[in-house]
Amino acid sequence: MTASLVGSMSWLLAQATEIEDKLSLDSQILAEQFYFFTVVVMWLIHVGFMSYEAGAARRKNIMSTAIKNILTIAVVTPTFYYFGWYIYGCFEHGGPAQGHAGPMPEFPGFCGATAPWADAMGPNLQDHISAVFFLAFLLFSWTTASILSGALIERVRLSAYLILGSLLGSGVWIMDAAWGWSAGGWLTTRFGFHDSIASAVVHGVAGAFTLGVLLNLGPRIGKYDLAGKARTFRAHNTHLTLMGLMLIFTGFYGFYAACLVIQSTITPGWLNIYLSPTTLGAIAFVITFGFAGGFTGGWIASRGDPFWTLSGGLAGVISVSAGADVYHPSLAYLLSITGGMFAVYVGNWIERTLRIDDAVGAVAVHGFCGFYGVFLVGIFAGGYPTGVNNVPVSFGGQLIGILTFIPLGFLPGYAGSWILKKLNLLRVPPEVELEGLDMAEFQQDFFPEFERVPETVVLPSGEEVESAPILLEGLAQVRNGHRAGVAVSEERRAP
Amino acid sequence: MIDSFPFDKWSDDISAFWTFWSEDRTGTYIMTVLGIIVMLAAFVYWTWLENRKLQAQAALLRAAGGMPAPGGVPPGPGPSQPPLAGPSTDPGD
Numbered sequence: 001m002t003a004s005l006v007g008s009m010s011w012l013l014a015q016a017t018e019i020e021d022k023l024s025l026d027s028q029i030l031a032e033q034f035y036f037f038t039v040v041v042m043w044l045i046h047v048g049f050m051s052y053e054a055g056a057a058r059r060k061n062i063m064s065t066a067i068k069n070i071l072t073i074a075v076v077t078p079t080f081y082y083f084g085w086y087i088y089g090c091f092e093h094g095g096p097a098q099g100h101a102g103p104m105p106e107f108p109g110f111c112g113a114t115a116p117w118a119d120a121m122g123p124n125l126q127d128h129i130s131a132v133f134f135l136a137f138l139l140f141s142w143t144t145a146s147i148l149s150g151a152l153i154e155r156v157r158l159s160a161y162l163i164l165g166s167l168l169g170s171g172v173w174i175m176d177a178a179w180g181w182s183a184g185g186w187l188t189t190r191f192g193f194h195d196s197i198a199s200a201v202v203h204g205v206a207g208a209f210t211l212g213v214l215l216n217l218g219p220r221i222g223k224y225d226l227a228g229k230a231r232t233f234r235a236h237n238t239h240l241t242l243m244g245l246m247l248i249f250t251g252f253y254g255f256y257a258a259c260l261v262i263q264s265t266i267t268p269g270w271l272n273i274y275l276s277p278t279t280l281g282a283i284a285f286v287i288t289f290g291f292a293g294g295f296t297g298g299w300i301a302s303r304g305d306p307f308w309t310l311s312g313g314l315a316g317v318i319s320v321s322a323g324a325d326v327y328h329p330s331l332a333y334l335l336s337i338t339g340g341m342f343a344v345y346v347g348n349w350i351e352r353t354l355r356i357d358d359a360v361g362a363v364a365v366h367g368f369c370g371f372y373g374v375f376l377v378g379i380f381a382g383g384y385p386t387g388v389n390n391v392p393v394s395f396g397g398q399l400i401g402i403l404t405f406i407p408l409g410f411l412p413g414y415a416g417s418w419i420l421k422k423l424n425l426l427r428v429p430p431e432v433e434l435e436g437l438d439m440a441e442f443q444q445d446f447f448p449e450f451e452r453v454p455e456t457v458v459l460p461s462g463e464e465v466e467s468a469p470i471l472l473e474g475l476a477q478v479r480n481g482h483r484a485g486v487a488v489s490e491e492r493r494a495p
Numbered sequence: 496m497i498d499s500f501p502f503d504k505w506s507d508d509i510s511a512f513w514t515f516w517s518e519d520r521t522g523t524y525i526m527t528v529l530g531i532i533v534m535l536a537a538f539v540y541w542t543w544l545e546n547r548k549l550q551a552q553a554a555l556l557r558a559a560g561g562m563p564a565p566g567g568v569p570p571g572p573g574p575s576q577p578p579l580a581g582p583s584t585d586p587g588d
Contacts, residue, residue, distance in 0.1 A: 078534040082527070116530075117523045122515035157549070159542040166538075425542060429553035440552035441545070 027264045028128040034262050035132035041254025042139040044247045046073065049146040052244025053153055055237040056360055058455060060436020061154045062236065063446050068153075068161050072145050072169070075162045079170035080141045082116050085134055087171065089114030091178040092185045110184075136258040137174075140202060143255065145169030147206035148413075150360035152213065154233075155220050155433050158441065160426045164416050168209045172412050176205050176405050183275045183387050187404065191397030192386040196272045197259045197283065199322035199373030200401065205409035207367015210358070212413030216421045219357030221433055221474035222457065222467065229460035230351050231470070238306065245310040249291060252317060256283050256324065274387040278325035286324040289332040290317035290339075297340025308347070311361055312340030315369040322373040323381045335376055339369045371406070374398050430478040434471050 050069035057065040090096050090111040113120040113130060120130035145165035152161055180187035181201040187193035195201050224230055235241055257280060261271040272278045291313045298305075298312015319339025320332040327335070347364035350356050358364070378398030386393055420426040427433075432440045439445070445452070457467040512522035 075534075075538070078530060082531050082534065116527045117520065122523075157542075157545055159538070159545045162541060163538060425546065428549050431553045431556040432549055435552075435556060440549050 023265055030264050031262045032128040032132050035129075035136050035258060038254040038258035039132070039135045039139050042136075042143070042251050042258065045139070045143050045251030045255065046146060048244045048247030048249075048251060049143075049149065050244065051240050051247060053150045053241075053360065055240030055242075055244055056150070056235045057153050058233055058436070059236045059445075059447060059452075060438055060455070062438060064158065064437035064441045065153045067441075068149050068158055068165075069146060071158070071162055072142055072149065072165055075166045076141050076145050076169040077138060079166045080138050080174070081121075081134075084141060084170035084174045085114045085121075085137065086111075086116070087174045088137065088178045088182070091175055092182055094179065094186055137177075139258070140177075140198070140255070141169040141174065144173040144202050144206045147203065147362055147366045148210045148213065151210045151358045151362040152217060153359045154437065155427055156217060157425060157428055160417075160420045163420065164209075164213055164413065167412055167416050168206060172209055172409060173202060173205050176408050177201050179404065180401050181273055183273070187397075187401050188274055188387045189389055189391065191400050192391035192393050193374075193397050193401040194274070194377050194381065194384065194386045194393045195322040195374050195401065196274070196278075196325040197256055197287075197321035199318055199320075200370045200405050202370070203318045203321075203366040204370025204374065204402075205405050207363045207365075207370055208406050208409030209413035211356070211363045211367060212410045212415075213417040214356050214358055214363070215414060216417040217426060219355070220359070221430060221478060222471040223357045224355055225460065225470075228355060230355070230357075231460060232458040233467075234456055234458065234464070235307075242306060242310055245314065249313065249317075252287060253284070256287050256321075259283075272325045276325070276386060276388075276390075282326075283324045285329045286320050286327050286332040287317055289329045290320040290324075290336040292316075293333040293336030294319070294340035294343075297337035297342075298344055299340075300337075301341040301344035305344075308344050308361075311347075311365050312343055315343030315365045316340040318366060318369040319373045319376065323377040326381050326384055331380060335380070339372060342372060343369055371402050374402055430475050434475050 046069060050066050053069060054062050054066040112118060115121070120127050121134070122131075124130070145168050148165055148168055149161060177185075177198075179185045180193045180195060181198060182188065185193075220233065222231060223233070259273055260278065260280060260283065261273070261275065263269060263271060268277050268279055270277070270279050294313040294316015295309055296312075297316060299309040301312070302308035316336030316339045319342075320327055320336050324332070343361065343365045346368045347358070347361040350358055350361075350363055356363070375398060377393060378395035381393050382395060384393045385391065391397075417426055428437060428440065455467045455471075456464050457470055458464050511519055513526070515523060
């Protein structure tokens, strides 16, 4: 009898162990599939960026604009694999570490798993997670580099963008992610910094980097008149731009989802990037209401401008991403309206007052709204526990994050573009800029069946005129040693 | 000779060297270094090639006299159509 009971117990224990093993494997496979498909969805962000920017370009610059987005993948992928992922794994405490243990004992030595020759960074039958987790971060990196791309169109050299995009996508942003977007990052563990879906970590830092580059790159020829007032270049295909934005929005759902950690065998099944509990539904609520509010705010502030209405949607989502795991949907809606409105006002201020030619409003939409989002968390989610140590969110902690990330983004962008400028490798020659980059880069017009109509430009008065005389005057100014696109009178006034 | 060549061992050794996660990590390290070198070379080549294209086009536009027509001239051979269409970009071609 006793022997039979012991036998039954042993059998039951063996069954339980087997079930536990199968559940564990099942959970890992589920996580592997989850991240894999977020990567597939996130590709749409890049289809979107390409369409968005190509549509915003003039006809003469379509392919040179689109190819930037495609080659972003070609350069950020290897640079992130060889350097970026290691930065994320090993720079949590500011400087490099060697094989340190993370804050959770079940995740030891993450640093050691991120070098390109690590067991986790290739085919490994014992590890279903590391590769897809890396891939999700790689897609974040493409996105970060692409934020820079649009602002520079129609005058930056492709090679200069690829170098700067790699610096941003595989160096700068992933450093701030190590500091403030990981469970062991010093901003998280010391100050409770909370930016759950990367408002500042991705968007804010990319915007600051972009601002640094734009200061050295200068505006497009003819952008500003002699009084320093901004002219507007007509996008060659606004429909394509709007479709691109909608594709970016679709891809953002994948981005949001990939920012969570899935653990299907532990309640509640989902953790944010700081390993605090949340749900997929919570962030889906916020992203959707963020779009709704952002469109509304962009539409109101721009008085119905289609470009800014859709860009307002992006700005709205970015403004609430930092608190997406904790915000009430109504709060997300209200805050994103303000984000969408601010993007329009800040974008116009940058263009008209600072006279910085940001072709797609990236600094306003991503840069300003990214940091605005982190700022808002300090107000509306103050006291909320962040990370495995439950450090409460505070306004001061958020401010420290902002003050850390602005120079971290801006200075490399400014320094990198300054070096390229000194080497005469940042901007295309002015003659090429006027004729169009596609002729120089590809020796062809990419709408061969369509008659070429005169290029136009919208004056500050709102009048649309043929652009040739204005651009030729701008070229003459550049040949006489003035900065491209800057009014001579303004340049004389500058110290 | 051909019958005595140790194809199986040769194949195993090659595979162990070049594929990921074998006991001998030498191949992994070598490929990592090669990958980084090729990656950096690609950056240099991109920069060099584009610079040649842009300088060649700018020189042609200046040589054509006057100013280029913004937006490009009508398609077809002309001063703004460089003699380097296609992948070859040597301005001397």
